[in-house]
Amino acid sequence: KCGFEDEFYTENIEVFKNKKIEYLTLMIVKRKGL
Structure with missing residues (x-):
């Protein structure tokens, strides 16, 4: 059980x-406007 949860x-x-x-x-691309 523990192993599965881990x-x-x-x-x-x-x-x-x-x-x-x-x-x-995505944020970097949007900021650069690519």
């Missing part, structure tokens, strides 16, 4: 990081 949590963190990076990239 794995799920870690996966969510990775997804969150990826979405954050995509969001920041």
